[in-house]
Amino acid sequence: MSFTTDVPQVALNTGAAFPQLGFGVFQIPPEETAEAVATALEAGYRSIDTASMYGNEAEVGEALRASGIGRDDVFVTTKLGNQEHGRDAAPGALDDSLGRLGLDFVDLYLIHWPLPMQDRYVETWKALEEVHADGRARAIGVSNFQIPHLYALLEQTEVVPAVNQIELHPGFSQSELRELHAQRGIATEAWSPLAQGGLLEDERITDLADAHGRTPAQVILRWHLQLGNIVIPKSVTPERIEENIAVTGFELTEAEMQQIGRLDDEGGRIGPDPDSFSG
Numbered sequence: 001m002s003f004t005t006d007v008p009q010v011a012l013n014t015g016a017a018f019p020q021l022g023f024g025v026f027q028i029p030p031e032e033t034a035e036a037v038a039t040a041l042e043a044g045y046r047s048i049d050t051a052s053m054y055g056n057e058a059e060v061g062e063a064l065r066a067s068g069i070g071r072d073d074v075f076v077t078t079k080l081g082n083q084e085h086g087r088d089a090a091p092g093a094l095d096d097s098l099g100r101l102g103l104d105f106v107d108l109y110l111i112h113w114p115l116p117m118q119d120r121y122v123e124t125w126k127a128l129e130e131v132h133a134d135g136r137a138r139a140i141g142v143s144n145f146q147i148p149h150l151y152a153l154l155e156q157t158e159v160v161p162a163v164n165q166i167e168l169h170p171g172f173s174q175s176e177l178r179e180l181h182a183q184r185g186i187a188t189e190a191w192s193p194l195a196q197g198g199l200l201e202d203e204r205i206t207d208l209a210d211a212h213g214r215t216p217a218q219v220i221l222r223w224h225l226q227l228g229n230i231v232i233p234k235s236v237t238p239e240r241i242e243e244n245i246a247v248t249g250f251e252l253t254e255a256e257m258q259q260i261g262r263l264d265d266e267g268g269r270i271g272p273d274p275d276s277f278s279g
Contacts, residue, residue, distance in 0.1 A: 006248050007044065010230055012162040013185040014139045016107065019075055020225055021245060022047025024191065024232035030056045036236045037063035041074070043242045049165075049232045051079035051112055052097055053279075061101035076103065079112035079143060080128075082279030085120045090127035094136055109137035110165060114149040114274055121149060122156050129159045141165065143191075144274040147180055154184065163187045168229060169195040170205075170220060170260045171267020178227075189230040194220055196270055204259060212250050221247045223260045 009017040023040035025033055025048070033056040037048055041063065050060045057078060064074060078101065084093035094109055109128060114121045121142075128140040141163030142153070153161065164181060168174050168190035181188045199205055200216040209216045217233070221244060224231045233244045252260070 007046065007245065008225065008248070010187050010228070012139055012187055013160055014162055016139055016162075018108070018163075018187065018230060019045075019047040020230050021045070021221065021247065022049055022075070022077075022230070022232045023241070024049045024234035025056055025060060026051070026054055026191070026234055028054075028056060028234060028236055030059050032236050033059035034063040034066070036234075036241070038066060039238050039241050041067045041069060043238075043245055045241075045245060046073060047075040047077070047232070049077045050101075051110075052081040052084070052093065053079065053112060057097055057100040058102075061103065065102060071103070075107045076101065077108040077110065078106050079110040080124070082113055082115060085111075085115060085118060085124045087123050087127045090124050091131050091136075094131050098136065105136050105138055107137075108139045108141055108163060110141045110143045110163065111145075113144050113277055113279055114142070114146070115277070115279060116149065116275060117278060121145075122152055125153050125157050125159075125161075129157065132159060139163070141186075144272075144277070146274050147177060149274070150180060150184075150186070160184055161186050163189050163230070165189040165191055165232075167192050167269060167271045168224075169193055169267070169270075170199055170223060170263040171195050172269055173261060173264040175264075178229075187230055188228065189232065190224055191232060192270060193224050193229070193231040193233055195267070198270070199263065199267075202263065204263065208252070208256055208259070212252075214247075214250060215243055217244060218247050219252070220260070222250065222252055223257060226252060226257060
């Protein structure tokens with residue numbers, strides 16, 4: 001797979017290249033999704049992240065087909081729904097997602113949530129190993145997995161997750177989890193990378209934005225890229241979509257990176273806690 005934009009790439013443990021900055025469609029209504037994805041593709045995004053639970057896979061597929069971009073030039077991620085855990089259900093759930101997307105395979109398939117109260121994520125992962133082996137998912141990974149959940153997979157299954165997609169932003173930097181990822185060859189992908197906009201007016205961020213002639217969102221996304229995180233900001237506003245990908249022309253200093261990192265002392269999780277979330 002090759003990508004024509006100047007977005008940096010992360011090498012997954014499968015050897016695949018994963019664009020480090022992609023476009024997420026969480027909470028984008030289906031009727032707005034095709035246009036938003038079309039705008040993102042035109043702006044240069046070559047990674048699109050959706051999920052069964054988002055209800056907009058069909059519209060993502062519509063935009064991909066209309067774009068005229070070759071299948072091997074776009075990295076497509078989708079996720080297993082929470083009602084589809086289990087060795088019997090998961091392969092069929094991927095087939096359903098492929099049907100909605102209009103694709104023969106996805107580049108990355110994730111278990112969306114561990115649902116530890118069900119205690120079926122190890123069994124479910126073994127089903128994902130099967131769809132990875134037969135090519136329906138070129139890489140498999142997880143989302144919202146905590147350290148104990150990852151250790152259960154590492155100790156009881158064969159394939160190391162290629163990715164763990166987690167809530168991660170300067171107010172919740174997940175350093176311990178990222179360290180485990182680095183040790184085991186798991187790529188870190190950040191959802192809610194801008195803390196749902198909650199940090200965009202923080203004076204420490206706005207001062208850095210002014211110093212670099214950039215927007216606060218661009219400064220935070222640049223922080224992610226320099227940490228090595230994969231990021232998937234989402235927007236339906238064309239100007240914001242274009243702004244979010246224009247983060248490759250400047251760098252933060254080590255002191256500036258540390259300044260942003262100190263926001264972690266004051267923040268915390270915004271989304272659900274994976275240890276208790278039941279979907």
